Amino acid sequence: MSNLPAPSIGDLVRRGDRTFSFEFFPPKDEEGERVLWQSIRELESLKPTFVSVTYGAGGSTRDRTVAITGRIAQETSLLPMAHLTCVGHTSEEIATILAELTDAGVRNVLALRGDPPTGPGTPWVQTEGGVRYASELVALIKHRADVSVGVAAFPEGHRDAASLEADAQALRDKYDAGAEFAVTDMVLRASDYFGLVERARAIGADFPIIPGVMPILNLASMRRMVEMSGREIPAETEARLLPLQDDPAALRAEGIRIATELCEALLAGGAPGLHFYTLNRSKATREIWEALRISV
Numbered sequence: 102m103s104n105l106p107a108p109s110i111g112d113l114v115r116r117g118d119r120t121f122s123f124e125f126f127p128p129k130d131e132e133g134e135r136v137l138w139q140s141i142r143e144l145e146s147l148k149p150t151f152v153s154v155t156y157g158a159g160g161s162t163r164d165r166t167v168a169i170t171g172r173i174a175q176e177t178s179l180l181p182m183a184h185l186t187c188v189g190h191t192s193e194e195i196a197t198i199l200a201e202l203t204d205a206g207v208r209n210v211l212a213l214r215g216d217p218p219t220g221p222g223t224p225w226v227q228t229e230g231g232v233r234y235a236s237e238l239v240a241l242i243k244h245r246a247d248v249s250v251g252v253a254a255f256p257e258g259h260r261d262a263a264s265l266e267a268d269a270q271a272l273r274d275k276y277d278a279g280a281e282f283a284v285t286d287m288v289l290r291a292s293d294y295f296g297l298v299e300r301a302r303a304i305g306a307d308f309p310i311i312p313g314v315m316p317i318l319n320l321a322s323m324r325r326m327v328e329m330s331g332r333e334i335p336a337e338t339e340a341r342l343l344p345l346q347d348d349p350a351a352l353r354a355e356g357i358r359i360a361t362e363l364c365e366a367l368l369a370g371g372a373p374g375l376h377f378y379t380l381n382r383s384k385a386t387r388e389i390w391e392a393l394r395i396s397v
Contacts, residue, residue, distance in 0.1 A: 107174065107208040110151050110182055111249035111281025114309045120150035120374030121395060122284075122311070125381050127154065127165035133381070137169075140383040145177055147390055150374065153211055153284075156184040163198060171205025182251065183207050186215030187238050191230035195238070199246040209249045211284065212238045212275075221329045222260060236274035243279040254283040254301070254310050256293035260331030269300040276306040283308060284376050287315040289327070290335050291366040312367050315378035316360035316385050318353045320346055357385060361392040368393075 114120050123144050128134045141152070154170045156163070166183055173181040183202050185195065202210065214235040217225045227233040232241055235252055242250050252275040255268060262268035272283065283301075288294045294312045301310060317323045317334070320342050327334055338359060345352040364375055377386045 109249040110209045114282040122376045124153045137381045143383040151180040153182040170207045174206035182209035184211045188215035211251045236278040239278035252280040254285045273306040283310045285313045288312045309373040313376045317356035
């Protein structure tokens with residue numbers, strides 16, 4: 102691919118054009134690897150603004166995250182962003198990972214505190230020699246590497262935040278540390294996203310906040326996922342899906358419709374773009390993309 106320096110996602114997001122991006126996670130086995138790269142190739146034709154690759158709890162997928170983002174940078178036309186967490190790493194180890202990423206051609210990072218290795222909702226313990234908060238990680242990254250840094254935001258507040266106001270202050274701290282944009286946890290209601298944006302603006306976190314979207318294709322699995330972030334599926338959404346729970350195809354189709362309507366409401370309300378959580382599969386994302394009539 103091109104030998105030119107990778108664009109800054111921060112610059113791309115802040116220039117005002119709508120951005121569309123996809124998120125993948127490092128697979129656990131050879132079959133997962135095959136599915137991932139098939140999805141990457143299928144979604145590449147949609148020409149997203151960027152794609153991101155997650156980082157396992159406790160840094161458990163460090164090498165695979167670096168390898169996948171590096172391969173995306175070197176073998177595709179896509180612009181990759183690697184996730185990086187505070188969990189399980191000293192500051193020097195984080196600096197080493199940053200060097201590995203930049204050597205692989207990755208110049209964009211999403212800085213996250215990360216969930217405890219024991220799971221969401223359990224006590225979070227700072228790694229000795231590491232950093233405690235995502236804002237500290239942002240500052241460390243900006244000090245150690247010439248990369249564009251994004252952060253996470255939470256439409257209904259982080260499950261560990263004392264209040265929505267405290268959650269907004271944490272976002273402001275990340276902004277002050279040098280974060281250039283934010284990507285939200287999956288949005289369940291458009292009003293939750295717009296409430297987050299209002300809180301962020303009111304406290305001075307004046308950077309683009311991109312809403313994350315994941316269609317509900319299976320009600321039970323989505324309930325588990327939402328519960329992990331300390332939330333519930335909105336009653337109005339469940340009311341549309343419950344009558345279809347014994348018809349997987351009909352439920353999936355309704356889940357795609359709900360996600361498409363959500364995307365339309367987010368864009369109509371001024372969201373700077375959309376970030377799709379793909380679960381390493383392309384079909385549902387492509388269906389929503391087509392329904393939105395997004396031109397490439």
